[in-house]
Amino acid sequence: MGNVQNARTAIEVLTQQPGNVRSARTAVEVVTQQRGNVRSARTAVEALTQTPKVALARTAVEVLLSTNWAEVLWGVALNIVPPVVTYISDNFNRSDTSVIGAGSVGPAPVEYTGDWSINGNQLLAPGSGEAVIGWETGHTSYASQFTLANLNVDPVACVRLVDNANFVGMQMYAGGTCAIYQRIGGGYGALTSQISVPWANGDVVKTIVTPTRIEVYRNGALVQGVDTTVLATATKVGFRTNGGACRFDNLLVTDH
Numbered sequence: 001m002g003n004v005q006n007a008r009t010a011i012e013v014l015t016q017q018p019g020n021v022r023s024a025r026t027a028v029e030v031v032t033q034q035r036g037n038v039r040s041a042r043t044a045v046e047a048l049t050q051t052p053k054v055a056l057a058r059t060a061v062e063v064l065l066s067t068n069w070a071e072v073l074w075g076v077a078l079n080i081v082p083p084v085v086t087y088i089s090d091n092f093n094r095s096d097t098s099v100i101g102a103g104s105v106g107p108a109p110v111e112y113t114g115d116w117s118i119n120g121n122q123l124l125a126p127g128s129g130e131a132v133i134g135w136e137t138g139h140t141s142y143a144s145q146f147t148l149a150n151l152n153v154d155p156v157a158c159v160r161l162v163d164n165a166n167f168v169g170m171q172m173y174a175g176g177t178c179a180i181y182q183r184i185g186g187g188y189g190a191l192t193s194q195i196s197v198p199w200a201n202g203d204v205v206k207t208i209v210t211p212t213r214i215e216v217y218r219n220g221a222l223v224q225g226v227d228t229t230v231l232a233t234a235t236k237v238g239f240r241t242n243g244g245a246c247r248f249d250n251l252l253v254t255d256h
Contacts, residue, residue, distance in 0.1 A: 084254045084255065085254060085255040086105045086106075086252070086253070086254050087105070087106055087137045087138065087139060087142060087253045087254060087255070088103065088105060088106030088107075088135050088137060088237070088251060088252070088253035089103050089104050089105035089106065089251070089252050089253075090102070090103025090104065090105075090106070090123075090250075090251045091103065091104075091121070091249065091250050091251075092118055092121055092122050092123050092248075092249060092250075092251075093121045094118055094121070095118070096117070096118055096119050096120070097117065097118050098115060098116075098117045098118075100116055100117070100118060100123070100133070103251070106135060106136075106137075106253070107135065107136055109133050109134055109135045109238065110133070110134050110135075110136075110236075111131075111132075111133050112132040112133065112134065112163050112164035113129075113130055113131050113132050113164045114126040114129060114130065114131020114132065114133070114241070115131075116131060116133050119247075120247075121249075122149050122150075122247045122248065122249045123239075123247065123248045123249065123251070124245060124246075124247055125155070125239065125241040125244070125245060125246045125247070125248075126241070126243075126245070127243060127244065127245040128243045129242070129243060130164070130240070130241070130242050131239075131240065131241050131242075132158070132161075132163075132164035132167075132238060132239070132240045133238050133239055134158065134161045134163075134167075134236040134237065134238030135236060135237055135238060135251070135253070136235060136236050137235050137236065137237060137253050138235055139235055139255070140209070140210070140211050140232065140233060140234070140235055141209060141210045141211065141255070141256050142208075142209055142237070142253050142254065142255060142256050143206060143207070143208045143209075143253070143254050143255075143256040144157075144159060144206065144207045144209065144237045144251075144252075144253045145204060145205065145206040145207075145250075145251070145252045145253075146204075146205055146248050146249065146250060146251045146252070147202065147203070147204055147205075147248065147249040147250045148172065148199065148200075148201060148202070148203045148204075148205055148248065149201060149202070149247035149248055149249040150201055150245070150246055150247035151172065151174050151199050151200070151201055151203075151246065152174060152241075152244030152245060152246045153174065153241065153242060153243050153244025153246065154171055154172065154173045154174055154242070154244075155171075155172055155239060155240065155241045155244075155246045155248075156169035156170065156171045156172070156181075156239065156240040156241070157169055157170045157172070157205055157207055157216070157239060158236075158237060158238040158239060158240055159207050159209045159214060159237055160209065160214075160230070160231040160232070160234040160235075160236075161234060161236035161237060161238045162231060162234045162236065164240070165183065165184075165185055165186040166183060166184055166185065166231060166234070167182075167183050167231065167234070167236075167238070167240070168180065168181070168182050168183075168191070168214060168228070168230055168231055168234075169181055169183070169240060170205070170207065170216045170223075170224070172197070172199050172205070173194075173199070174199065176196055176197060176198050176199065177194045177195060177196055177197060178194065178195060178197045178199070178216075178223060178224065179191075179192050179193060179194040179195070179224070180192040180214060180216065180224055180226050182228075182230045182231070184230070184231075191214075191226045191228055191230070192224050192226050195223070195224060197218060197223055199218070203218055203219055204218070204219050204220070205217070205218060206220075207237075208256055209256070210256070211229065211232040211233070212227060212228070212229055212232070213225065213226070213227050213228070214226055214228060237253055
């Protein structure tokens with residue numbers, strides 16, 4: 001071997017992070033998922049190669065590059081999970097007010113129709129009439145999640161929202177069913193058939209959206225999914241209600 005400049009260079013090659021690691025030790029910690037638990041690059045590489053008492057970390061890395069351990073390291077490096085990017089985060093924990101404002105991450109919402117408010121550290125829909133509210137994510141692919149704090153009069157979890165007359169949404173019927181609909185120019189059309197779902201206060205509802213597919217989950221279990229490009233370039237999420245003073249909590253929108 002003898003053809004690598006140093007342990008840091010070799011591990012940068014293995015991790016596909018040239019110039020981005022501070023030291024060989026840091027890089028090996030990333031690869032082995034042992035952050036903070038190795039005393040030196042030499043120690044970590046000895047463990048990986050099962051070659052105790054190597055003279056230099058450089059020597060051990062050269063061994064790695066000439067054996068199947070290199071393939072193992074490539075697999076680990078390529079499967080390191082990147083951090084989740086949050087677009088919107090709002091737990092609505094603030095004083096009661098008719099001005100929603102922005103949460104901890106992301107912009108304030110637009111109230112297209114109805115007078116929405118913060119009440120009891122939750123988002124409260126008006127008690128009568130149609131009401132639509134939406135947040136700009138800036139993206140066409142995302143995962144949107146919220147807690148259904150008070151189910152009443154069939155609320156809609158809106159995705160691909162443009163305004164109150166144009167969106168796609170999962171309608172959660174208080175009677176125990178649901179379906180995914182589109183609303184274009186104010187007119188409704190079903191994208192899926194109604195199915196039985198025992199919605200309950202406290203349910204966590206998650207919608208995963210891409211430009212070609214929408215999937216809805218209840219408490220981690222898939223409820224419905226549909227392949228559709230309706231309003232594929234729309235980037236807002238939100239809620240629609242029609243009376244009943246529904247409540248929502250813990251809105252979180254992240255990358256997907």
